Amino acid sequence: MTRGAFIAGTDTDVGKTRVTLALLRALQGRGVKASGMKPVATGCRSLTARELSMFAGFYAVGDMINDDVAAIAALSPPECERTDINPYCFDWGVSPHIAANRAGVRIEPERIAAAYGRLAMHCDAVVVEGTGGWFAPIGELGTMADVAQRLGLPVVLTVGLRLGCLNHALLSVQAIGVTNLKLAGWIGSVLAPYMPALEENLATLDSMLGVPRLAVLPYSIATDADASHVVAAAAALFDEPASDRGGDLSL
Ligand SMILES: Nc1ncnc2c1ncn2[C@@H]1O[C@H](COP(=O)(O)OP(=O)(O)O)[C@@H](O)[C@H]1O
Numbered sequence: 001m002t003r004g005a006f007i008a009g010t011d012t013d014v015g016k017t018r019v020t021l022a023l024l025r026a027l028q029g030r031g032v033k034a035s036g037m038k039p040v041a042t043g044c045r046s047l048t049a050r051e052l053s054m055f056a057g058f059y060a061v062g063d064m065i066n067d068d069v070a071a072i073a074a075l076s077p078p079e080c081e082r083t084d085i086n087p088y089c090f091d092w093g094v095s096p097h098i099a100a101n102r103a104g105v106r107i108e109p110e111r112i113a114a115a116y117g118r119l120a121m122h123c124d125a126v127v128v129e130g131t132g133g134w135f136a137p138i139g140e141l142g143t144m145a146d147v148a149q150r151l152g153l154p155v156v157l158t159v160g161l162r163l164g165c166l167n168h169a170l171l172s173v174q175a176i177g178v179t180n181l182k183l184a185g186w187i188g189s190v191l192a193p194y195m196p197a198l199e200e201n202l203a204t205l206d207s208m209l210g211v212p213r214l215a216v217l218p219y220s221i222a223t224d225a226d227a228s229h230v231v232a233a234a235a236a237l238f239d240e241p242a243s244d245r246g247g248d249l250s251l
Pocket residue numbers: 009011012013014015016017018019189190191192217218219220221
């Protein structure tokens with residue numbers, strides 16, 4: 001059975017994409033066929049000739065791309081359609097509900113769930129990156145929380161480790177807690193070369209969030225080592241529990 005996880009964040013720019021890509025690499029490193037998904041993306045630019053080799057097969061020069069989607073698509077199996085990896089993409093880099101309104105588009109969680117279902121047919125694991133924070137609006141009334149709830153996946157909260165993260169993390173955990181979704185744990189990402197009281201902040205998150213710390217990405221401009229930090233998290237999130245495998249493995 002395909003396993004999925006919804007990568008939520010305490011805010012925008014907190015490390016959700018770094019975490020999503022790290023999990024994809026860690027899963028693929030273990031031989032798991034995994035795709036990423038970014039249901040709603042805002043903010044596009046034109047692809048340059050220099051970048052083409054990175055995205056061969058998915059894009060042509062001059063195509064409008066969103067950086068998150070491009071990076072996720074580049075790490076996803078070729079048979080996964082880009083429109084399933086990213087059902088909604090808007091040029092304007094603003095809140096989804098404002099970008100969608102200007103484009104005359106209604107963001108429908110149902111359409112996102114259908115795209116997820118198609119990705120799941122090709123893959124053993126799907127890592128879904130949310131947009132903004134938990135309550136980023138997608139329409140007049142709806143928020144990204146509705147997308148997460150429609151998908152029904154375990155949630156991983158990305159905590160961008162910077163001043164203010166404790167409040168943002170506690171608010172997010174409370175908001176996720178009133179849904180019927182499982183909050184599988186949190187992953188910290190250190191956003192600056194030096195964060196005062198980093199260890200104390202991590203200890204506070206450990207004691208106050210009430211869900212497991214799955215990983216921490218240390219501060220690093222290079223992303224090469226990111227996957228190594230989430231190997232155990234990928235296993236915890238995506239491995240089948242022994243009871244799902246069928247047969248009695250203890251025999
Ligand atoms: N652990 C980290 N070390 C260094 N920079 C990071 C780290 N995590 C995130 N960043 C940087 O912070 C910015 C926002 O991260 P990103 O993953 O794009 O956030 P989000 O997807 O939540 O908007 C990016 O420039 C990213 O490279």
